[in-house]
Amino acid sequence: KHLLFIVVTMLSVLFSQAQTFPYLNASTGNEGEFPVDKDTNIYMFHGNRLVKTDKNFNVIWANTYTGLNFKSLLLSKTGSIFFMGDVTGAGSSFGKLNPNGNVVWITNAIITMGANTNTLTCERIFLDRNNHLVITGSETLIKCDTLGNPIKLKKFSGTCFGALKILTDSSGVYKLVGGGMIAISAFGEAIHSYNDNMDVFTGIQLFGAGYPPFTGYKMKLIKSKFNDNFYMQVELMQTTFNVNSVQKFSTHGALKWTYSNSIYNASKYQIGEHLEESDSGDLLVTFTSGGSNTNFNSSVLRLDSMGNTLGNGMSMFSNYNLGFSVWNRPLHFARSFYSNNYYFDVSGQSFPVNPLTIQKFNSAMTHSCSIPVTYTYALGGIGQVPSMPVATPTIQTIINYSLNSLLINVTPVTFSVNTNFCTVLNIENHELNGKLNLSPNPAHSKIVINASDKIESVEVYDISGKLISTHSNTNEIDVSELTQGMYFLRMNFGNEIVTKKFIKE
Numbered sequence: 209k210h211l212l213f214i215v216v217t218m219l220s221v222l223f224s225q226a227q228t229f230p231y232l233n234a235s236t237g238n239e240g241e242f243p244v245d246k247d248t249n250i251y252m253f254h255g256n257r258l259v260k261t262d263k264n265f266n267v268i269w270a271n272t273y274t275g276l277n278f279k280s281l282l283l284s285k286t287g288s289i290f291f292m293g294d295v296t297g298a299g300s301s302f303g304k305l306n307p308n309g310n311v312v313w314i315t316n317a318i319i320t321m322g323a324n325t326n327t328l329t330c331e332r333i334f335l336d337r338n339n340h341l342v343i344t345g346s347e348t349l350i351k352c353d354t355l356g357n358p359i360k361l362k363k364f365s366g367t368c369f370g371a372l373k374i375l376t377d378s379s380g381v382y383k384l385v386g387g388g389m390i391a392i393s394a395f396g397e398a399i400h401s402y403n404d405n406m407d408v409f410t411g412i413q414l415f416g417a418g419y420p421p422f423t424g425y426k427m428k429l430i431k432s433k434f435n436d437n438f439y440m441q442v443e444l445m446q447t448t449f450n451v452n453s454v455q456k457f458s459t460h461g462a463l464k465w466t467y468s469n470s471i472y473n474a475s476k477y478q479i480g481e482h483l484e485e486s487d488s489g490d491l492l493v494t495f496t497s498g499g500s501n502t503n504f505n506s507s508v509l510r511l512d513s514m515g516n517t518l519g520n521g522m523s524m525f526s527n528y529n530l531g532f533s534v535w536n537r538p539l540h541f542a543r544s545f546y547s548n549n550y551y552f553d554v555s556g557q558s559f560p561v562n563p564l565t566i567q568k569f570n571s572a573m574t575h576s577c578s579i580p581v582t583y584t585y586a587l588g589g590i591g592q593v594p595s596m597p598v599a600t601p602t603i604q605t606i607i608n609y610s611l612n613s614l615l616i617n618v619t620p621v622t623f624s625v626n627t628n629f630c631t632v633l634n635i636e637n638h639e640l641n642g643k644l645n646l647s648p649n650p651a652h653s654k655i656v657i658n659a660s661d662k663i664e665s666v667e668v669y670d671i672s673g674k675l676i677s678t679h680s681n682t683n684e685i686d687v688s689e690l691t692q693g694m695y696f697l698r699m700n701f702g703n704e705i706v707t708k709k710f711i712k713e
Contacts, residue, residue, distance in 0.1 A: 233284060233285060233335040233336070233337065233339060234282050234283055234284040234285065234290070234334075234335040235281075235282060235283040236430065236431045236432075236433060237280055237281070237282040237290075237332065237333045237334055237335075237431070238280065238430040238431060238484075239279060239280045239332070239428065239430075240279075240280065240482055240541060241280065241281070241430070241484060241543075242281070242543060242545070243281050243282075243283040244545050244546050245283060245287070248262070248263040248545075248546040248547075249261065249262055249263070249268060250262075250263065250265070250545055250546075251281055251283065251289065252553070252564075253278035253281065254539070254553075254555050254561055254564065255277050255278070255561070256272050256273050256274065256275070256276050256277055256278070257270065257271070257272045257273075257561070257562075257621065257623075258270075258271055258272075258273065258278060258281075258305075258309060259271075259623050260309065261625075263545070263546055263549075265566065265625040265627075267623050267624070269308060269309050269620070270620065270621050270622070270623035271309045271618050271619060271620055271621065272618070272619050272621050273311070273616050273617070273618055274616060274617040274618075274619070275295050275296035275297070275298075275616065276293050276294070276295050276296075276301070276314075276616055277293050277294045278291055278292075278293040279291075279292045279293045279294065279330075280292050280293075280332070280333060282333045282334070282335060284335060284354075287306075287307040288304055288305070288306065288307065288312075288354070289304065289305040289306075289307070289309070290302070290303070290304050290305075290333055290335065290341060290354075291303055291304075291305065291333070292330045292332075292333045292343065295314070295316070295614055295616070298316050298327070298612075298614055299316055299327040299329075300316060300327065300328065300329045300330040300345065301314055301315060301316040301330070301614060302314070302315065302316075302330050302333060302341075302343050303315060303356070303614075303616075304354065304356065309618070310618060311616050311618055312355075312356075313355070313356040313613065314613070314614045314615075314616055315356055315611040315612055315613055315614060316328070316611070316612055316614065317330075317343075317348075317350050317361060317609060317610075317611055317612075318609065318610050318611075318612055319348075319361065319363065319606050319608070319609040320606070320607045320608040320609065321363065321604065321605070321606055321607060322607070328345050328346070328348045328350065328361075329345040329346040329348070329371075330343050330344075330345045330350075331344055331345045331346070331371040331372060331373055332344050332345075332372075332373040332374050332429075334374045334377075335354075336377040336382075337377055337378075339353075339354060340352070340353060340354075340359060341353070341354055342374050342377075342382065343374075344372045344373055344374040344384060345371070345372060346371060346372065347363060347364045347365060347372055347386075347601075348361070348362065348363050348364070348372065349361070349362045349364075349372070349374070349382070349384070349402070350611075351404075352611060356611060356613075357611075358609070358610070358611045360404075361606060361609045362402075362407075362603060362606075363603070363604040363606055364601040364602065364603060364604065365601060365602050365604050371386070371427075372384050372385070372386040373385045373386070373429050375399065375429075375431060375438060375459055376436065376459050377404075380403060380404050380405040380406075381401050381402065381403050381404065381410065382401075382402045382404055383399050383400070383401055383402075383459055384399070384400045384401075384402055385397060385398070385399055385400075385429055385438075386398060386400060386601075397414075397415055397427065397440070398412055398413060398414045398415065398461075399412065399413045399415065399459070399460075399461045400412050400600075400601060401413075407603065408603075409600045409601060409603075412600055413460065413461035414461070415457055415461040415462075415463060427440055427441070427442050428440065428441040428480065428482075428483060429441075430483050430484070430485065432485060432489075433485055433487070433489075434489055434513075436458055436459040436460070437456060437457065437458055437459070437464070438456075438457055438459060439454060439455065439456050439457075439483055439485070439491065440454070440455045440457070441453075441454055441480045441482075441483040441493070442454075442455065442480070452468065452479075452480045452495060453466055453467060453468035454466070454467045454468075454480075454483065454491065454493055454511065454515070455467075456513075456515060464515075465514065465515035466515070467511060467515045479495065479496045479497070480493070480494075480495055481494040481495060481496055481506070481540075481541060482494040482541040482542065484541070484542065484543055484544055485544065486544035486548045486550075487544070487546070487547060487548050488548050489512070489513040490510055490511065490512055490513065490518065490544075490548075491510065491511040491512075491513075492508055492509075492510055492542040492543065492544055492550065493508065493509045493510075493511060493542075494506065494507075494508050494524075494540070494541050494542045494552075495507055495508075495509070496525075496537065504525055504528040504537055505523065505525055505526055505528070506523070506524045506525045506528075506540065507521045507522060507523045507524060508521060508522050508524060508542035508552065508573070509521045510571070510573055518571075518573075519572055519573050520573060521573060522569060522573035522574060522575070524540055524542070524552055524554075524567075525538070525540075536556075536557045537556065537557055538554050538555065538556040538557045538559055539554070539555050539556040540552050540553060540554040540555075540556075541553065548571065549568065550568065550569050550570065550571065551566050551567060551568050551569070552566070552567055552569070552629075553565065553566045554566075554567070554629060560694075562621075562622070562623055562624065563623075563624040563625055563626040563694070564623070564624075564625050564626065565625075565626045565627075565628075565629050566625050566626070566627055566629075567627065567628075567629035567630075568627070575629075575630075644657065644658060644659035644660075644699075644706065644708070645658050646658070646697070646708060646710050649710045649711060650710070650711035650712065650713045651687050651710060651711070651712060651713065652687075652688070652712075652713045653686070653687065653688040654684055654685060654686050654687060654688070655684070655685045655687055655697070655710055656683060656684050657683040657684075657685070657697070657699065658683070659683065659699075659701070661701045661702075662701070662702070663681070663682070663683055663699055663700070663701060664680070664681065664700045664701065664702050665678065665679065665680050665681075665699075665700045666678070666679040666680075666682070666685060666697055666698070666699050666700070667679075667697070667698040668685065668687075668690075668695055668696070668697060668698075669695065669696040669698060670693070670695055670696075676690070676695070685697065687710075687712050690712045691712065692712055692713060693711070693712055694709060694710075694711055694712075695709070695710055695711075695712060696708070696709050696710075697709075697710060
């Protein structure tokens, strides 16, 4: 009985820690990823707002942090929340929150080299095996303890240029992913092995493709939740077409596979937005495309851990009208939370930050208003490892450096989630077509529906989808008894049903 109790207890502990990855001291810290703790609570950030909810999106706490825009979160096994972001007036910064979301400390790194003083850029955050916080950025490595006290700051130069990202640590050696100049005509990515104890580089492994240096090039890296793998999402922006690819590597630099695709017409601008790994090791790849203000498209593709597509893709926006600016596009990523539950969250253009719009979809890549997307793709091709050598980076002399304490005001806020993306999407598409309008909006006592067609009936719904009232053969709706907030009018024109939102003052 005692042995059985011990075995059950050990299994319980093992599985309870599944979300924080037992081989690490913390979650992966991937950029833009929403970590999930062992109790399936979700930590979501949008701009300066950070929210902790349960798995059903019921709020545990929600805060805004004045002047801070979050970039990534690192959730430790003890419940502490480390973060990176940009602070207005202070630049790239990092810090620590307690489990209730209150700031423990926040800092940026200032270095002096000769006559120059610079604020360092933070690209990736990591908690090593000695429980030290490591932040890497533009040719830099910062190490401090979990109280924010500085331990080491290193500045590198040479071939280790650009956004340096820490990948792993083992026996005092950090593996750092950064750029590597191959030749005058090409560059690629390389894994640089830095011995933290001896303060020397002990090896370098070039991987990835030899890309022309004057071609637009963007790279996003995510650390896998499983063993020693990592993924890169690469975007090549050329004059005639764009190529997006996802590549899988071991932390030794071995290329396992490359997946490249073209979702839409190749002449349209394509962007690899986001890459996220599920608990089963599948990948959700978010792409967007659109060559004008009126044909913005986005979709998500699901790959298995071998790089094979799992069914068709799924659209999130199809020929969506962006209005006055092509850059005014919604912010939306396909995500996998606990136990392979798939969602995408939407904010930005026509989508309020609060309530945040979240849509769940299934493993077959469908939801109630989705459109299947056919992908043209190929495994292999891009990502062959060049044979040309790369020089070892040099370590520069730093005269002085400091970690400067910053002050951030934290304000509790109300927060809610709208899980009806289809309704919001239909609202916005109709609004942009300009067929009708509501006035006044926001409204205090009544709303007038201005439309050229006869309205047969109108239904009023609250934000949760509950029917509040029904009206027939009228274009004036009394809203004086409603409480303040957002509502929807569902209008039946006989041959067309249109939903439109309004605000009650």
